[in-house]
Amino acid sequence: MVSRSTSAAVLSPDGDRHFDDLVDKFADSLYGRTRGALRLAMLDHLLPRMLSLDSQPVLEVGAGLGQMATWFADRGHDVTVTEPAGAMLSRARQHSEGKATDYVQASLQCLPALTPGPWSLIVCHAVLEWLAEPRTALSTLNELLAPGGQVSLMVFNRDALRFSNVLKGNWDKVQQDDLAGKGRGRRLTPISPLTHAQITRWSAEEGLTVESVAGIRVFSDYCGVSSGSPDTYDRLLALEQQYCQCEPHWRLGRYLLYTLRKPREINDEGTA
Numbered sequence: 001m002v003s004r005s006t007s008a009a010v011l012s013p014d015g016d017r018h019f020d021d022l023v024d025k026f027a028d029s030l031y032g033r034t035r036g037a038l039r040l041a042m043l044d045h046l047l048p049r050m051l052s053l054d055s056q057p058v059l060e061v062g063a064g065l066g067q068m069a070t071w072f073a074d075r076g077h078d079v080t081v082t083e084p085a086g087a088m089l090s091r092a093r094q095h096s097e098g099k100a101t102d103y104v105q106a107s108l109q110c111l112p113a114l115t116p117g118p119w120s121l122i123v124c125h126a127v128l129e130w131l132a133e134p135r136t137a138l139s140t141l142n143e144l145l146a147p148g149g150q151v152s153l154m155v156f157n158r159d160a161l162r163f164s165n166v167l168k169g170n171w172d173k174v175q176q177d178d179l180a181g182k183g184r185g186r187r188l189t190p191i192s193p194l195t196h197a198q199i200t201r202w203s204a205e206e207g208l209t210v211e212s213v214a215g216i217r218v219f220s221d222y223c224g225v226s227s228g229s230p231d232t233y234d235r236l237l238a239l240e241q242q243y244c245q246c247e248p249h250w251r252l253g254r255y256l257l258y259t260l261r262k263p264r265e266i267n268d269e270g271t272a
Helices: 020-030 035-050 067-074 087-095 108-114 134-145 156-168 171-175 194-206 230-243
Strands: 058-061 077-081 103-105 120-123 143-155 209-216 255-261
Touching: 020 077, 020 087, 035 067, 035 143, 035 209, 035 230, 035 255, 058 067, 058 108, 067 077, 067 087, 067 120, 077 087, 077 108, 087 103, 108 134, 120 134, 134 194, 143 156, 143 209, 156 171, 194 209
Parallel strands: 058 077, 058 120, 077 103, 120 143
Antiparallel strands: 143 255, 209 255
16 A cells, blocks of 8 residues: 655665655646646657657666656667666556566666666656756766767756745745755655756766757746646647747756767777
C-alpha cells in the first residue's frame, strides 16, 4: 500500500528524492490534469525538432511513469528504461507494455556500472532537480554519452518557481531565496530547482554544446487554467507551441528543455 504520510522524508542515502510513495499522485495530480497533458504535448511537439532521431538506441534516465519510453519505442527506438523507485518502474513497465528493451532499477549514479554504453541518445527529463548533487549528475550523463551523441535534458526552472511564488504572494520566500523543496511528504517542489545560467555553465565545463533550448508551459502555469473545455486547451497549446522558443518567453517555462551535444572525437590530424 502506498504511504499517505505527509511528514516523512523519502530521501536516498545520497540525499536524492525518490518517489515510491507518490506514484498515484504523479498519475492523478500531475498527468491527470491539464499541466501534465500540456507537458507531454509540448514534448511531442519539440523533441522531433530538437533531436536528431534516427531509430538509435535510447537510454532513459529516470523514467517516471513510462510515457517517454513509450514515445520513443513507438518511433522505432530500442529503449533502456532506468528508474530508482521500484513502484515507479513497475508503473513504467505497465505503461510501456513491454515495448522497452530493458528495465533497470537503479539511480543515476549507478548507471556507468550498469548501462555503460556509450549511448548516442540519452533522455533525462525532470530528474536533476530531485538530486542533491545535480552538477555531478551532468558529469555522469556526459560519461555515458557517445562522442557526437545528444542528451535531451529537461529541468525544473528556478526562475519560474520564483515568479510563481511572487504571484502567489509568497514574497518572504522570494526575498530570502528560499525556493527549494525539502523532499518531505507529498509536496512536489524540487529540492534542487535549476537556472538556465547553471545549465549553460555546467555544459560548457563538460565540453557539451547547447544546441537548442525551449520552455515547457511558458504561459499556462501563470494563468490559472487547470482544466477547461477542449477549445480552451487547444488555444493554450497553440500559444505554448508558438512561443516556447521565443525570447523572452521560453525563460519562464516551468521546465526548460535542452539538447546537449558531445563533440565527436578528434584524431591526430585535428579532424573528427
